[in-house]
Amino acid sequence: MRAEVVAVGTELLLGDVVDTNSAWIGRQLAEAGIDSHFHTQVGDNVERIQVALHVALGRSDAVVVCGGLGPTPDDVTREALAGVLGVELVHDDTVLERIRRRFEERGRRMAPSNERQALVPRGATVIEQRRGTAPGLICPIGDQVVYVVPGVPHEMTEMVERAVVPDLERRRGGRAAILSRVLRTWGEDESALAELLAPRFEALDASGNPTLAFLASGIEGVKVRITAKAATADEAASLLDAEEAEVRAILGDRVVGVDHETMEAVVGRLLGDAGLTVGLAESMTGGLIASRCSEVPGSSAWFRGAVVSYASEVKFGLLDVPEGPVVSEPSAAAMATGARSVLGADVGLSVTGVAGPETQDEMPVGTVFVGIALDGEVAIEHLRFGGDRTSIRRMAGSAALDLLRRRLLDRSAVAAAV
């Protein structure tokens, strides 16, 4: 099964926008074990979109088209697709009704131009729109298939995960099953993981199945992807289970979660299991950790809130941090106990540091202190990160959550041993 991606938008060709959608879709395809040999970007132009579609259908089984589904005259993906399919565009009343409702939910009236978004090539299956107004489309052409999804990233990602990848997997179904599983790790870079896992690479080289691959993923750490092929999905899953056990035996608690389980979701699960709540004191991360925690569905059970103490006076006043350098161990400790106390939480987690571009308190850019107040003790970690301001802030957030994760794992191991 081969699928390729066609991203539509003149802004991509002009370099006004970097095409992150194709990379994201490429990753989903790879994780689903679907080969992808080409990505193409094309402008908002009917003929050129059709050229791109014909070229893609000439060499792949499936094409995922992304973008050009808006309500304005420059959004012409629907027209281009209908031409390639050789069918007319028809109004879909169900789609139109959903668009109308979306506007009503926001207390607005739908503009007439939005009716264009309810146009569907005859015979196409609609992917319900849940985040925006444009629906997605599934259009079979003989043995092949074209998917169309919106170009707005958060609309696109939701639709690809919910409808496109499952449909591709279903279509591939008859053939051998290719399953993959992603183990999310934190704390080692790609080359260190490769050295640790060298015995597994050697062992697997003989059979070539399953395979291991690494995927450096920024704040999500390094992902280790296990891919297994077998006659049935059950057999492939058994191969994955066995290899996951081997990898976990080597990597231990460096493995954070599996597949889509994020660091913050794992921390939330561990807190929930222990019957604990957490409160944050964020300085250099400025709310990044809070926004990640509050994004987890059901987080109100364990997330109390945060004090984002960006100004030093907020640390001194609200968190009762002693006056002095705020990028320091004592400050991190006071922030953690202060957060626990003012937010009424069982655990206080604090981050203070220097994101740059300037140094602070004579500490170099990239310096980070993390504090964890729990069970009457305060533990402090001193970390260092490279990269630019954005990168340092993001990595510090993940590192702080990881320290809390390890602390909770140790605590439950001790409890289990008692």
Next chain:
Amino acid sequence: MRAEVVAVGTELLLGDVVDTNSAWIGRQLAEAGIDSHFHTQVGDNVERIQVALHVALGRSDAVVVCGGLGPTPDDVTREALAGVLGVELVHDDTVLERIRRRFEERGRRMAPSNERQALVPRGATVIEQRRGTAPGLICPIGDQVVYVVPGVPHEMTEMVERAVVPDLERRRGGRAAILSRVLRTWGEDESALAELLAPRFEALDASGNPTLAFLASGIEGVKVRITAKAATADEAASLLDAEEAEVRAILGDRVVGVDHETMEAVVGRLLGDAGLTVGLAESMTGGLIASRCSEVPGSSAWFRGAVVSYASEVKFGLLDVPEGPVVSEPSAAAMATGARSVLGADVGLSVTGVAGPETQDEMPVGTVFVGIALDGEVAIEHLRFGGDRTSIRRMAGSAALDLLRRRLLDRSAVAAAV
């Protein structure tokens, strides 16, 4: 003159790396007035690179190939190109000498594998390598031309500016410039903007220059892109200035910022201009607004911090919100004044609402209250959003920042009038 970009690298297809090179090259081509209708990404595979080259040469005058020039066996762009040109690869002694010297400068000995980087298709012109070890190539094929540059961004950019764009301009003769500018808007969707700007579309249709296009961008609102062509960059810039003025006259304060200026950066600029600081009280947005504010370089001048009051008791205790339903006007008002007071800020901005999936305080999912405490007054807005939990949280954050932006604009207009 039409040129297209082919980026080589399996990592681009797998989504391990986002292809920023093609966007950058696309921008250089646009600024030089060279049309670019397609970009393609292809893996490290001789046959597939050749397919991509044949497709590109079938529809464009020039192709800029980027990547696959390294010393390892998976770097096969040279081999693929020689096949398409129908010539053999020969060692270029001058190139080899420069590679050797590059290693000597770094106190290293050249590895034998680097000799591959001195292979040049017979008849090609070499673009001297100045930053890395791989040279670039200029390969005419009849009236057409293929350029090859390394995939390492800082090697690529230097070579494209020094050799590729000038060679393209020489082949085309003369020079035209295509410039674009993006006006970021908030508060209207694409179709409503299209209706407002209908007179401009009509006025521009006659000349076809400049052109207008829309880009729905989620939490960044809808972007209006103006693109102008002219004989020189100065003339194109004048066309952009004139059209920007026309668009602004119609859209007024719906225009948030220009090009890469984000909503939070604009709010920060307006706060800075007024000599004000802001403190946040975030409930349903859970730190999203704080993380956006703290991401702006220099935000410590105007951003005091935030109280993320995810648990109701944090609102009652820390922010002095009266007990009762927390998704309500009185709660938003108390949160805004509470944030201003406990964070020692001039302005308090609060957001409370229902992100879902469950309703809260008998309010439907998507309900949002925003409070702004400033100049002894508290203004409350009641908003509604559709979509899922993630979408509602993100849009509520942008909407809250936009309300503060408008409030600050009104305030400075009043001050200017007095």
